[in-house]
Structures are given as structure tokens and as C-alpha cells.
Amino acid sequence: MRIEIRWHGRGGQGAVTASEIVAAAAILEGKNALAFPEFGAERRGAPVRAYTRITDESEMARTPIVSPNIVVILDPSLITPSYVEGLKENGCVVANAPEDPKDLAEKLKLKEGLGLRVATVDATSIALKWLRVPIVNTAILGSLIKATGIVKLDTVTNLVKERFPGRIGEANASAVKDAYESTKVEDLE
Amino acid sequence: MASLGIVKEVKRPKPLSTNSAIAYATKDLDVDVVSAYPITPQTTVVEKIADFIANGELDAEMIHVESEHSALSAAIGAAATGARTFTATASQGLALMHEILHIASGMRTPIVMSVAMRALSAPISIWNDHSDVMNARDSSWIIYFVSSAQEAYDTIIQAFKLAEDSEILLPVMVSYDGYVMSHTIEPVITEERDDVLKFAPKRPFSYRLDPDKPVTMGPIADPNWFYEIKYQQVIAMEKALVKAREIDEEFKKTFGRGYGIYECFMCDDAEALIVAKTSYATTLKTILPRMWEKGYKVGLLRLRLYRPFPVEDFKNILDKVNAILVIDRAISYGAPLQGPLAMEFSSLISREDLNLNLTSVVAGIGQRRMIDSDFENLVKLAWESRTKKFDKTIFYGVRT
Numbered sequence: 156m157r158i159e160i161r162w163h164g165r166g167g168q169g170a171v172t173a174s175e176i177v178a179a180a181a182i183l184e185g186k187n188a189l190a191f192p193e194f195g196a197e198r199r200g201a202p203v204r205a206y207t208r209i210t211d212e213s214e215m216a217r218t219p220i221v222s223p224n225i226v227v228i229l230d231p232s233l234i235t236p237s238y239v240e241g242l243k244e245n246g247c248v249v250a251n252a253p254e255d256p257k258d259l260a261e262k263l264k265l266k267e268g269l270g271l272r273v274a275t276v277d278a279t280s281i282a283l284k285w286l287r288v289p290i291v292n293t294a295i296l297g298s299l300i301k302a303t304g305i306v307k308l309d310t311v312t313n314l315v316k317e318r319f320p321g322r323i324g325e326a327n328a329s330a331v332k333d334a335y336e337s338t339k340v341e342d343l344e
Numbered sequence: 345m346a347s348l349g350i351v352k353e354v355k356r357p358k359p360l361s362t363n364s365a366i367a368y369a370t371k372d373l374d375v376d377v378v379s380a381y382p383i384t385p386q387t388t389v390v391e392k393i394a395d396f397i398a399n400g401e402l403d404a405e406m407i408h409v410e411s412e413h414s415a416l417s418a419a420i421g422a423a424a425t426g427a428r429t430f431t432a433t434a435s436q437g438l439a440l441m442h443e444i445l446h447i448a449s450g451m452r453t454p455i456v457m458s459v460a461m462r463a464l465s466a467p468i469s470i471w472n473d474h475s476d477v478m479n480a481r482d483s484s485w486i487i488y489f490v491s492s493a494q495e496a497y498d499t500i501i502q503a504f505k506l507a508e509d510s511e512i513l514l515p516v517m518v519s520y521d522g523y524v525m526s527h528t529i530e531p532v533i534t535e536e537r538d539d540v541l542k543f544a545p546k547r548p549f550s551y552r553l554d555p556d557k558p559v560t561m562g563p564i565a566d567p568n569w570f571y572e573i574k575y576q577q578v579i580a581m582e583k584a585l586v587k588a589r590e591i592d593e594e595f596k597k598t599f600g601r602g603y604g605i606y607e608c609f610m611c612d613d614a615e616a617l618i619v620a621k622t623s624y625a626t627t628l629k630t631i632l633p634r635m636w637e638k639g640y641k642v643g644l645l646r647l648r649l650y651r652p653f654p655v656e657d658f659k660n661i662l663d664k665v666n667a668i669l670v671i672d673r674a675i676s677y678g679a680p681l682q683g684p685l686a687m688e689f690s691s692l693i694s695r696e697d698l699n700l701n702l703t704s705v706v707a708g709i710g711q712r713r714m715i716d717s718d719f720e721n722l723v724k725l726a727w728e729s730r731t732k733k734f735d736k737t738i739f740y741g742v743r744t
Contacts, residue, residue: 190529
């Protein structure tokens with residue numbers, strides 16, 4: 156088993172943190188995993204990419220992921236075909252987008268018949284509701300879990316509470332659950 | 345059901361970055377003094393240690409300094425009193441320490457330093473290559489290159505045991521890739537402090553600064569003595585080669601994880617070898633099995649202990665293959681081969697009269713992107729080099 160996730164966001168949205176939480180959850184669930192960012196000079200608003208690799212093999216490549224199984228897009232402005240480049244067959248796209256998965260698939264020019272799955276969630280609204288700031292990384296985690304089941308919801312909410320102690324942690328955990336509930340998933344037949 | 349004997353609890357790995365794993369190691373080693381100046385991508389090492397000190401998990405003195413030059417100077421002072429002393433840096437920080445690197449080793453202070461390797465300016469680059477450490481290779485520090493966060497944790501422990509050995513008393517650098525490792529989250533098993541301290545007990549050496557027994561350290565040595573003192577460093581470095589191997593074996597017996605002072609991966613029956621270190625070595629381990637299936641019988645010699653250089657071991661390994669391809673992540677400008685590590689292997693080959701082709705490849709300068717297919721290309725190049733001689737250093741991936 157080798158699952159590779161590529162994360163696209165903008166500086167300040169927490170793509171790197173999200174990539175780390177998924178790897179941490181996989182490690183706590185007994186798998187081998189790693190997460191790493193592709194750093195540019197760090198500045199708010201600049202496009203950021205991060206990677207998570209999950210496997211049951213003992214050795215893991217430390218190269219950037221060019222053919223991901225899963226692409227997660229945290230910012231609606233990054234919903235263009237270039238961001239799903241290299242997506243594998245039977246792969247999955249999870250995006251912060253208010254529209255239906257079918258409309259998103261069209262925007263991303265995803266082809267039918269490749270076994271692709273598309274999931275959308277209005278992560279920005281969920282983040283604003285629970286956190287009062289548009290930091291969408293925890294919400295998108297709920298959506299990723301709903302669409303792929305790659306790690307357990309409980310593991311992630313516990314990690315989120317650990318990472319952000321107190322009230323902020325609770326609010327973030329609620330954002331994860333809220334997004335999990337409200338994610339729309341569609342398989343492209 | 346186990347009836348007799350010790351039932352070893354299965355340890356669960358923590359998700360940690362290499363930077364965090366190193367901070368955990370210093371906590372579990374109960375270091376006394378940490379003197380460091382922040383620099384990307386090393387900063388989170390010291391931040392995490394500061395957390396441990398602040399929340400009471402580590403009782404250590406954190407010395408805040410205004411530069412890396414001062415960080416290492418303060419570390420020398422601390423280590424001279426017999427305190428277990430740690431520092432961490434990268435890139436320009438290591439370059440700024442350069443003067444003091446030689447003083448730390450000349451004064452035989454057993455400091456351990458982690459280096460999150462990063463390119464050197466100019467132009468400014470915050471990204472990873474190995475220019476910083478390769479520039480410090482002749483400073484009489486013992487140098488390790490590690491390939492995972494777990495190995496970094498384990499090697500910091502081994503490093504203190506090695507540095508503080510009364511036969512050695514040399515400072516040790518534990519180096520790893522900035523970002524590609526420093527900021528990567530991966531599984532790490534940490535050990536109990538009691539077990540770590542049993543393995544690497546604090547042994548303040550006898551010649552230390554002590555008000556009750558005053559000594560002078562680091563005074564002038566005239567031409568009648570300077571040479572002998574430097575030669576003692578040569579001897580200590582030779583002893584370190586034996587000691588490092590023993591310590592790793594003992595570590596394996598104690599904690600169940602060992603690395604050797606180098607690693608040979610798929611070397612049996614290999615016709616060519618790639619010499620690599622840090623993250624490139626880990627990646628190559630995932631690439632080589634599928635290249636063997638295609639008929640490329642190429643093995644990996646992973647460099648772990650770089651200073652001292654395991655000459656005899658490498659001689660025996662090289663004797664069995666037709667070609668080696670040495671990947672350098674630093675440039676020795678104007679040198680006979682511009683790959684500094686390739687030059688060392690070249691000198692080994694000619695000195696030992698070995699009959700094989702050596703190919704020098706420079707790659708990943710300033711963290712130039714290397715994806716799986718690039719590593720496949722290098723495996724193919726290593727294979728090709730069995731029958732073809734590449735006289736000049738190949739600058740892989742550069743636009744000319």
C-alpha cells in the first residue's frame with residue numbers, strides 16, 4: 156500500500172499543518188508515513204504545496220509527489236486543471252468549494268471513466284462559523300476523511316485538540332466534524 | 345505467554361520531524377547547556393528544547409547569544425567545565441562558526457551539534473544542499489550524515505557517548521537535510537531517559553575548568569609543541585573510527601536499532617554502486633529494487649560516518665564492483681573533480697590501486713528538485729559507467 160497526497164493551499168491556510176496531521180494520524184494508527192512541505196520563502200497568500208505519503212513499506216522516498224492518489228485544494232482560487240496534474244487513476248480530489256462535485260470536476264477538466272472521486276465542501280464557511288477566521292485546514296481534513304477514509308475521524312480530532320489546546324482545539328475539532336458531515340462526494344462514472 | 349525473562353514493552357512511534365527528534369534526544373540525554381542562535385531551517389530544534397526547559401522536562405541552561413560565533417564560543421566554555429553541551433545550526437551559521445569550529449576540536453571539547461544542512465549564500469538560498477558541512481570537513485569534528493528522523497535521534501545519543509569518551513574528546517556534528525528532513529514528520533521511537541543515560545552516562549572528563557583545581561585551556565603553543573597537539577587530533581580521529589562502530593553495535597544491543605558506520609544496500613552481486621547520503625540514500629532504497637527488476641544491478645553505499653572516513657571498509661566494498669557513481673551535493677570550485685566526495689573516493693581508488701570507473705555527479709544544489717525519475721536516471725548512468733568513462737564531473741539537472 157502506498158498512498159500519496161498532494162496539498163495545495165495559500166500561505167496562512169494551514170496546508171502544511173493539515174499534511175502533518177494526516178501523517179501523524181497514520182503513524183499513530185500504526186502505519187509508516189511522512190509529511191513534508193515544499194517551502195518557498197514563507198509569506199501569507201503565496202501558493203504553498205505540501206505532501207503526505209502513507210505506506211506499509213519500511214522505506215519511504217523523500218521526493219516531491221508528482222503522481223498523487225489524492226489532491227487536496229484548500230483555496231478556491233487554486234481550482235484549475237494545473238493543480239490536479241499527475242492525478243492517478245482511481246484517484247480523488249478534495250476541494251474547498253461551495254459547488255457540487257460534478258461542477259468542480261468540470262472546472263478541473265477531470266475525465267470520466269478513470270475511477271476518479273470528487274469531494275467538495277464549503278470549508279471557508281465552516282471555518283468562519285467555528286473559528287471566525289478563514290483558516291480552512293482543519294475543516295478540509297474532515298472532508299478528506301469522508302471522501303477517502305484514509306485515517307480515522309477520532310484520531311484526527313484528538314490530534315487537532317492536542318495541537319491546538321483548549322477552546323481553539325474544540326472549535327477546530329468541531330470544524331473537522333462539521334465538514335465531515337457536510338461533504339458532498341461523487342464518483343465520476 | 346511469557347513466563348520468565350524481560351517482557352519488552354512494544355514502543356509506539358511518535359510523529360516527529362527530524363528537528364523535533366533531535367530536541368527529544370537532547371532532553372533524553374539530560375544535556376546541561378544549550379547555546380544556539382536561530383537560523384532557518386534549524387530553528388525549531390532550539391524552539392523545542394526551549395519548550396522542554398520551560399515546561400520542566402529538561403533542566404538545562406539555555407544561553408541566548410547574538411550570533412553563531414558566540415553560540416559556539418559559549419558552548420566551548422560550557423563544555424570546558426564538564427557540562428554536557430549541545431548546539432545546533434545551519435548554513436551561514438555554520439560558516440560564521442568556522443573559526444570556532446577549529447578551537448572546539450583543538451581544545452578537545454566534546455560538544456555535539458546538529459546541522460540542518462542548507463546552501464551557502466550568495467545568492468541567498470534557504471534551501472537544502474551540503475555546502476555548509478562540506479566546507480567544515482577539515483575542522484577536526486567527527487561528522488555523521490543521517491538519513492531519517494529516527495537515525496538523527498539515535499545518532500545524537502551515540503554522538504555524545506563518542507564525543508565524551510576520554511580516548512576521543514572531539515566535537516561531533518550530526519548533519520541532515522534542511523527542510524527535506526528537518527521539517528518532515530515521520531515515525532520516531534524515543535527512549536526512556538534512564539535507559540539513555542545508562543547507555544551514555546555523563547562522564548565529566550578529568551581536565552576541565554574547576555576552581556578547586558585551576559588549569560589553563562587554549563593558550564599559545566609554540567612551534568615546539570603545536571604540531572604534537574594537532575597530531576593528537578589525528579590519533580583521536582583514528583580511534584573514533586573504531587569507537588563509533590563499537591558504540592553503534594552497543595546501541596543496537598541496547599535499543600534494537602543499529603546502522604553501522606556506513607550502509608550497503610543491495611551491494612551483493614551489484615556491478616556498480618551509487619554513493620549517496622541523507623535523503624537521497626533513503627529515496628534510492630525505494631528506487632533500486634525496481635531498477636534491479638529491469639536488469640540494472642546497482643547497489644547503494646550510504647555514507648553515515650564521514651569523518652573519520654571508513655577507508656578499509658570502503659576499499660573492500662569498491663573492490664567488488666566495476667564502477668561507482670558518487671553524488672555530491674556541494675561543489676568544490678576549480679578542483680580536479682568538482683564533487684568533493686568524489687575526489688575522496690578517487691584518491692581512495694588510486695591509492696589502493698583499485699580497478700574501477702568513478703563518475704562524479706553534482707546534484708540537488710540549492711535543493712534543485714529531484715524526483716523519482718531523476719534517481720532512475722542516475723541509476724542508469726551508474727550502470728552505463730561500468731563500460732564508459734566520464735572524465736568530468738556531471739552537473740545533473742543544471743541549465744547551461
